[in-house]
Amino acid sequence: MIHRSLARALLVSVALTASVLLAGCDTDQVSLATNAKANQPVSPKLVAAMGEKDMDLQSPILVRLFKQEAELEIWKQTRNGQFALLKTYPICRWSGDLGPKVREGDRQAPEGFYSINPGQMNPQSAYYLSFNTGFPNAFDKALGRTGSQLMVHGDCSSRGCYAMTDEQIAEIYSLGRESFFGGQKAFQFQAYPFRMTPANMAKHRNNPNMPFWKMIKEGYDHFEVTRQEPKVDFCEKKYVFDAAKPADAKRDPVFDASAKCPAYVIPEDIASAVREKQAKDEAEYAKLVAKGTPVARMNTGIDGGMNKIFAAKIPEGSTGLSEGAEGSTLQMLAMSKAPGTIPGTVNPPKPNLEPVTAGAPSQEPVVAVSAPAATTRVASAAPPEKSGGFFSNLGRKMGMSAADTTATTSAPPQATASVAPAAAPATPPSTASKLKAAVTKLIPGHDKSKDKPVVAAKPAEPAKPAETKLAATRPALKPSVNDGAGDSAQMTGAAPVVSSNSFDSRFGAVK
Numbered sequence: 279m280i281h282r283s284l285a286r287a288l289l290v291s292v293a294l295t296a297s298v299l300l301a302g303c304d305t306d307q308v309s310l311a312t313n314a315k316a317n318q319p320v321s322p323k324l325v326a327a328m329g330e331k332d333m334d335l336q337s338p339i340l341v342r343l344f345k346q347e348a349e350l351e352i353w354k355q356t357r358n359g360q361f362a363l364l365k366t367y368p369i370c371r372w373s374g375d376l377g378p379k380v381r382e383g384d385r386q387a388p389e390g391f392y393s394i395n396p397g398q399m400n401p402q403s404a405y406y407l408s409f410n411t412g413f414p415n416a417f418d419k420a421l422g423r424t425g426s427q428l429m430v431h432g433d434c435s436s437r438g439c440y441a442m443t444d445e446q447i448a449e450i451y452s453l454g455r456e457s458f459f460g461g462q463k464a465f466q467f468q469a470y471p472f473r474m475t476p477a478n479m480a481k482h483r484n485n486p487n488m489p490f491w492k493m494i495k496e497g498y499d500h501f502e503v504t505r506q507e508p509k510v511d512f513c514e515k516k517y518v519f520d521a522a523k524p525a526d527a528k529r530d531p532v533f534d535a536s537a538k539c540p541a542y543v544i545p546e547d548i549a550s551a552v553r554e555k556q557a558k559d560e561a562e563y564a565k566l567v568a569k570g571t572p573v574a575r576m577n578t579g580i581d582g583g584m585n586k587i588f589a590a591k592i593p594e595g596s597t598g599l600s601e602g603a604e605g606s607t608l609q610m611l612a613m614s615k616a617p618g619t620i621p622g623t624v625n626p627p628k629p630n631l632e633p634v635t636a637g638a639p640s641q642e643p644v645v646a647v648s649a650p651a652a653t654t655r656v657a658s659a660a661p662p663e664k665s666g667g668f669f670s671n672l673g674r675k676m677g678m679s680a681a682d683t684t685a686t687t688s689a690p691p692q693a694t695a696s697v698a699p700a701a702a703p704a705t706p707p708s709t710a711s712k713l714k715a716a717v718t719k720l721i722p723g724h725d726k727s728k729d730k731p732v733v734a735a736k737p738a739e740p741a742k743p744a745e746t747k748l749a750a751t752r753p754a755l756k757p758s759v760n761d762g763a764g765d766s767a768q769m770t771g772a773a774p775v776v777s778s779n780s781f782d783s784r785f786g787a788v789k
Contacts, residue, residue, distance in 0.1 A: 316401030320452045327364065332356045336460025339364075339453055340507055341394075343430075343440060345372055345387065346472035348585035348600035350430075350440070352453055360505040367450065368585035368617060369600075370434035371441040371624065375577050376471040376599060377487040379413060382424045385438050385581065388413040388469055389490075391497055391510045391517065395464040399454060406432030406444040407451045411467055417512045420535035430467075434624050436582060440469075443618025466507050474498040476562035480571045493517050496552070499559075503551035513539035520548050580628050589626060591616050598627025 325335060333354045340353040340361050348369040353361040374386035388411055398410040408431030414423050425438065432444035442450065457465055471487070472478040474495040482488065497519045500508040511518040512535035521542040523530045531540035544552075583600030590611035596602070 313401045315407055315448065316399075316451065316455070318448050318452055320456060321449065324365065324449065324453075328354065331362055331364065332358070333362070333364065334460070336456050338460070338462040338507075339457045339465045340501075341450075341465060341467045342501075343369070343467070343469045344473055345376055345389075345470070345583060346478070346599065346601055348372065348583050348597070350442070350450070352450065354453075361501075361507070362505070364453075367442060367446050368587045369440060369583075370443050370446070370588050370618070370620070371436040371582065371584050371626075372600075373436040373438055373582035375580075375582075376482070376485070378423070378490060379418075379425050379428065379438065380423050382426065384425075386425075387436070387438055387440055387582070388418075388425070388428050389471055390415060390417065390469060390494055391508075392467040392469070393464045394454065394467050396458050399451065399458075400429070400431075401451075403429070403431055405429075405435065405441070405447075407447045408432070409451065409454065411440075411469070415512075416535040417515065417517060420512065420515045434588070434621055443616070443620065445618035466510075468497065468501070470494065470498065476559045476566060477571070479559075480563050480566035482574050483567065484573045499552050499555050500548065503555055504548060513537060518542070520544050582627050584626055587611055587614070587616060588620060588624075590614075591620060592624060592626050595626045596629040598629070600627075 320335060328335060331354075333356050337355040337357075338361075339355075342351040342353065343349070344351075350367045350369055352364045352367070354364040356362050372387045374384065377386065378390060379386035379388040390413075392412040392415055394409055394412060398412060400408045400410065408429040411428045411430065413425055413428040418425075428438055430440045430442065430447070430450070432442055432447040434441050434443055454465060471491060472482070474491070479488075479491075479495075482491070485491075493516060497508050497510065497517060500519045508519045509521065511521050511531075511533040513533045514537070515535060518533065518539065521531060521533070522545055524541050524543050527541065531542045533540065577599065580598045583598040584595070585600060586597050586602050586607070589595035589597045589602065
């Protein structure tokens with residue numbers, strides 16, 4: 279196995295070097311071919327997990343992400359052709375509110391279905407490694423939504439992106455890279471506000487984004503019942519999942535996000551399974567609403583969220599809009615090992631201190647408000663006119679356009695300690711009490727020697743601010759989140775797998 283792994287690594291190195299020589303020895307191409315971060319092997323522990331789940335190293339992948347739970351899932355195709363969950367990663371930081379991205383600068387992280395091809399992989403990111411989500415897709419553009427360079431990257435800093443630790447993004451990046459080496463032309467990226475369960479739908483039933491969420495839940499349900507990558511199209515400014523041509527049609531339907539929907543059908547085996555699931559979900563939803571399930575509280579200025587495993591390790595840390603844990607649970611999590619290095623500059627979300635009024639649940643806004651302009655830094659070390667590197671060339675050879683892979687994100691602010699609120703001063707004597715005392719003194723026979731002087735209470739001294747503790751500086755090259763930095767074993771070329779529904783055929787409207 280070791281000899282085969284070394285041989286495979288040598289072959290990959292030779293192939294990269296050959297592509298550089300054919301490209302004319304461009305210096306940027308050379309730097310990409312020798313990029314240690316982008317070429318880290320998948321950890322032996324994760325390779326072993328693939329073997330246990332009947333997966334090949336280079337089989338197709340699919341990514342699902344949930345804001346409220348602050349989790350990113352990697353699904354991988356098994357040898358029987360269906361996708362199974364390989365690993366769940368806690369998200370270190372995401373910004374904005376629950377809901378889709380609407381405009382440039384609103385700090386919103388996107389929600390919906392997107393396609394990630396080799397040209398969107400960014401090995402030269404200023405945030406360790408990254409890939410572009412592909413926002414806006416055809417649906418977003420049809421609604422006039424704007425934004426660019428929305429990434430999944432490292433460094434645990436977000437301004438409209440999904441931020442992981444460097445160790446996490448190294449592993450996620452390597453899984454995407456291997457799927458491309460195995461022949462997958464693009465992997466699907468599904469981003470949701472929360473897991474689309476009846477309980478969560480009931481909790482957020484008054485949210486103005488609910489019509490959009492019900493629409494993308496359709497795709498969530500298609501994946502849940504089939505464990506296959508759903509085919510995605512757009513028409514009449516809406517999503518359409520797993521559309522096929524009618525039995526009497528001579529050619530496949532042509533979709534346009536802004537135009538009227540063409541004639542299409544959904545295969546009956548899929549349609550019936552989805553209907554059955556939705557009927558169960560709606561019945562459970564109705565029970566929860568009838569029982570008086572409270573709705574989510576109003577967003578009081580919180581910017582995004584953070585998984586509780588990270589919040590527990592940061593002074594004054596909070597999960598923000600993500601699901602948190604109460605005091606004792608956070609204390610226990612603080613003693614566990616973090617899945618990666620947390621930068622000292624991490625800026626956790628604010629805690630939600632808005633009181634909840636019984637019987638008067640509040641609603642959430644549609645989107646986060648625009649943030650003031652901030653200085654930005656670009657996550658690509660290469661000049662913008664350059665071709666982008668090995669993955670971009672690989673994408674072009676596969677017949678796909680290479681997306682711009684420079685992530686624009688503001689430099690994360692320094693973490694600051696929260697100031698404890700000052701103790702409330704004692705209440706001074708009221709005017710009425712002073713008047714009563716004066717009148718009592720004028721009463722005949724009153725003994726003035728027993729009177730006590732009225733003294734105003736001394737205000738309490740303000741509490742001293744807590745000291746800010748910074749995490750250790752992260753190393754230049756991150757090991758896997760599972761194993762030590764010295765692990766270098768790789769698996770040999772995988773056996774043939776069942777072909778995935780690539781976005782060439784299953785995401786045609788997003789080309």
